[in-house]
Amino acid sequence: MEFFLVYEKENPENTVRISTDFGDIDILLFEETKFHRANFIYLTKRKYYNGTQFYRVIDNFIIQGGSGDDRKTGVKRKNIGRYLLPRDTNRGFKHDRGTISMPSSDIENPHKLASPYEFFIVQQQGGAHFLNGDYTVFGKVIKGMDVVDKIAAVKTDEPTGLLKTYI
Template identity: 60%
Template sequence: MSLKQIALTTIITLFFLVGCKDESNKKDSSIKTKNQHKEIIEKDSTIAEELEEEKFVLNEENAIQFFFDYQKGLKENKVKITTSLGSFIIQLFENVPYHKANFIYLTRKGYFDNTQFHRIVKNFIIQGGNADDEATPKKRREIGRYLLPPDTRKGHKHHRGTLSMPSSENDNPHKLASPYEFFIVVTKPGSYHLDGNYTPFGKVISGMDVVDKINAVDTGKGDWPSVNVYIEKAEVID
């Protein structure tokens, strides 16, 4: 074989080897791309499932069953309320399960954070869970629209320091409770005319002096405090 033929054969062989290597790289790249695509699909699926869970909204049809299930095994019964005037601790009654579960649930959802004590009646009550901002109604929409049935025959009275739940509205003959709001009695020794109409579901066990301090602030029209009293944070504690 001549030198020219040998050289030509060598060049053809090199071209063949390079071509095979390129084809191999293309296959590796294709496999890697497919695996990456699979990972993205799996990740998107997981995110979609998490978003679906987050979309759960309470309503009149599912609220009672939800809180019935939620209160099973619920051992926590204390909530610390930190306000712009100090903090106090509430202990929730065990035999008012729906109202207890509702308050714990809303606390854990962060609903009460940055709401206000929006109604203060001297020597009577302080009422919290609302606010004159856009964030509060937005949080309510995200959690859901529902009411709780009254539970007034568990032996609890509206003593001073009692935590109770107001009715939803004036035209509410069954006294269905507004789940997003609560009031605390400051009257000495209590406001017993409320018994039978509203549901006591807890009591202040520490920091009643802070409750009194809130009750003492100046108020304007509609019993709204002249200076906003914020619930900075509500947290479930042991």
């Protein structure tokens, strides 16, 4: 994690644009969640998210991105490396509508460390506050919630909420 402490100082950006087939989503990344902000900037600059998908879409809940069926995504992960981010849930941020957060890793993970590659945006009206304390909120949509709503409304490929929408 030392790397991200240095990286966040050298890369002070705090906004990211996610371009999708449905339009753009502008995200403000919170300074208080240093590891998560630095990680998201790092992966963006490494072009990790290019070609990934919002692969889990549940209307009136979340859209989740950063993964995909494309073999290139696995190659990118292998090249970047395997690591987890510490949970940072004591900053007072809540899973309100429009916030961006990181899910826990799917590997054995009793401390709910965050998967660095994936993220979700809360689309639910009124927020998804039952997620508070378990996942780190590290930013919020400042423009493009209409795009989030469009993605959330798309009929998914499977009952699990899978959607092939490229980022």
